[in-house]
Amino acid sequence: xxxxxxxxxxxxxxxxxxxxxxxxxxxxxVADVDELVLRVGSRTLRRLDEAxxxxxxxxxxxPQETLVRIAIAYCDFAAExxxxxxxxxxxxxxADKAVPDWSIEDQMQLFRHIYVPLAALFxxxxxxxxGVTARSLFSSVHGMVALGLEQKLVAVPLPALRKEIAGLVxxxxxxxxxxxx
Amino acid sequence: xxxxxxxxxxxxxxxxxxxxxxxxxxxxxVADVDELVLRVGSRTLRRLDEAxxxxxxxxxxxPQETLVRIAIAYCDFAAExxxxxxxxxxxxxxADKAVPDWSIEDQMQLFRHIYVPLAALFxxxxxxxxGVTARSLFSSVHGMVALGLEQKLVAVPLPALRKEIAGLVxxxxxxxxxxxx
DNA sequence: ATATTTATTGAACGATGTTCAAGTTCTCTG
DNA sequence: CAGAGAACTTGAACATCGTTCAATAAATAT
Numbered sequence: 001x002x003x004x005x006x007x008x009x010x011x012x013x014x015x016x017x018x019x020x021x022x023x024x025x026x027x028x029x030v031a032d033v034d035e036l037v038l039r040v041g042s043r044t045l046r047r048l049d050e051a052x053x054x055x056x057x058x059x060x061x062x063p064q065e066t067l068v069r070i071a072i073a074y075c076d077f078a079a080e081x082x083x084x085x086x087x088x089x090x091x092x093x094x095a096d097k098a099v100p101d102w103s104i105e106d107q108m109q110l111f112r113h114i115y116v117p118l119a120a121l122f123x124x125x126x127x128x129x130x131g132v133t134a135r136s137l138f139s140s141v142h143g144m145v146a147l148g149l150e151q152k153l154v155a156v157p158l159p160a161l162r163k164e165i166a167g168l169v170x171x172x173x174x175x176x177x178x179x180x181x
Numbered sequence: 182x183x184x185x186x187x188x189x190x191x192x193x194x195x196x197x198x199x200x201x202x203x204x205x206x207x208x209x210x211v212a213d214v215d216e217l218v219l220r221v222g223s224r225t226l227r228r229l230d231e232a233x234x235x236x237x238x239x240x241x242x243x244p245q246e247t248l249v250r251i252a253i254a255y256c257d258f259a260a261e262x263x264x265x266x267x268x269x270x271x272x273x274x275x276a277d278k279a280v281p282d283w284s285i286e287d288q289m290q291l292f293r294h295i296y297v298p299l300a301a302l303f304x305x306x307x308x309x310x311x312g313v314t315a316r317s318l319f320s321s322v323h324g325m326v327a328l329g330l331e332q333k334l335v336a337v338p339l340p341a342l343r344k345e346i347a348g349l350v351x352x353x354x355x356x357x358x359x360x361x362x
Numbered sequence: 363a364t365a366t367t368t369a370t371t372g373a374a375c376g377a378t379g380t381t382c383a384a385g386t387t388c389t390c391t392g
Numbered sequence: 393c394a395g396a397g398a399a400c401t402t403g404a405a406c407a408t409c410g411t412t413c414a415a416t417a418a419a420t421a422t
Contacts, residue, residue, distance in 0.1 A: 021370075022370060025369080
């Protein structure tokens, strides 16, 4: 239902009707909608992880081109799974409720795809520093994808967005290498 | 109310009580909450615009350092106006309702801060191309700020985030210059 | 066959955005 | 300044949510 109607289109009553049970029975499967959304998010993250893994496996290019491929794969996955991908970031827990550990774990896993080629590029850097850089790289690509796929503003055609992302990722890495030298 | 309790904490009843009128009277000022949020967003964007303008005015550094200052100013503004800034991006209209022109206009204005120094750096590029690059730069910095200020994951201390942003912006620009050469 | 545990139901509760008929206040005119 | 007409205000009522829970049904154990 999230995939079809978006996160805001997920209603427990519709869901109950769809799976053929009473309204209240939904809460036998899940504590509340927050958990439901997080569990869907978990599946989405797993599929995203597979997509990124496939992008890394394909061919055996340089670490920098691997990073470019990861970024493009991220972009493609977001475009092809727009609503599910958006749900990952649109969803907010109530202020007092904590995100469960298994969900945090899911999110952290993704950084390793970026971490590995980055470590190859910057063997002098420590794990801590590499983690921060991996995070920054991910964040900036995420930002480009998020705002690029937002039809709210000017709609950027997907091929143009992919090209733009590839260009900026290469620029970032080239720049980082130049800084390190 | 958005500034204090966040976008989700804005309730029309509370608002009516706060401004001292009946529930329904809110709708004399505003068609619906969507418009209310967009009008608050408009003010936030204006203040953000001022903050970026101030960052550009301060000193008279190179175009690349100007871009770094803009990025840092964006980060600082987001940190100091966290809830209001978040509301700009968290808010979603219902699928069938369009964002009004005046709100779109507000958003577009911001890119000019990036556009100007970028045009100085890449005088050979056309307006179209510069616009796309400006957008990409903004998007990637936005992504870093958005995920960096999310306490959901590991909380990055603000000074570290600023440093990280400055580093990556310099890397991106250096990389873009190298590509153009 | 009966008792006990487990699962399911759907009505009801509380919150929330929004509407609107009725009441109130303001304003302009004779 | 009186009073009619316009404009505004009110708060109860509606629809839509997520969520709860006593009552009921089903499954399982004795």
